Amino acid sequence: DIQMTQSPPSLSASLGDKVTITCQASQNINKYIAWYQQKPGKAPRLLIRYTSTLESGTPSRFSGSGSGRDYSFSISNVESEDIASYYCLQYDNLPYTFGAGTKLELK
């Protein structure tokens, strides 16, 4: 199985900050990584797929980059509505595997 090491587990930011979350795969995942936002009591929402492709409706302050084993997800100008947990997912190889998640909180 491909392990996805996501960091940090939690993040504290002020409104307007830029924050970055990273996921490192245990092997090359050929850019097949997606990023999800999850708010309490809600299903995850797909924000970015294939490393950097924003889904329809995803604000442009969200971005993704990376290749090989190393990937990052950023939010520039954090807004109050961005307070949530974020997960990466590799879908290059079965079994699909998620990172452990990052909880973004307001400072």
Place this chain on the structure above:
Amino acid sequence: QVTLKESGPGILQPSHTLSLTCSFSGFSLSTYGMGVSWIRQPSGKGLEWLASIWWNGNTYNNPSLKSRLTVSKDTSNNQAFLKVTSVDTADTATYYCAHTRKLGGFDYWGQGVMVTVSS
């Protein structure tokens, strides 16, 4: 517009079989490249992919659950199903179904159904 909704028993006893239904609209599971996946999340914890079923009938299960999982579909009624045998308390979680595209990840999710395993 793609929508999915999970349904299930809510609570069941250890050693029993969990049966879940995913009812969906906005796509067909007979269309090339379309799939439905099942993902679960224990309260306060992370996400775990369980299984996927594809337009061509192929199924893939997470080996961590060994042979406890069975996925199936009813294309004509736009439904997918998940069975988990021999449940125990570790299977207590919210179970989601999600529309899945070939090399596209899980793009649309249901609201989730909470399942509690308890005697």
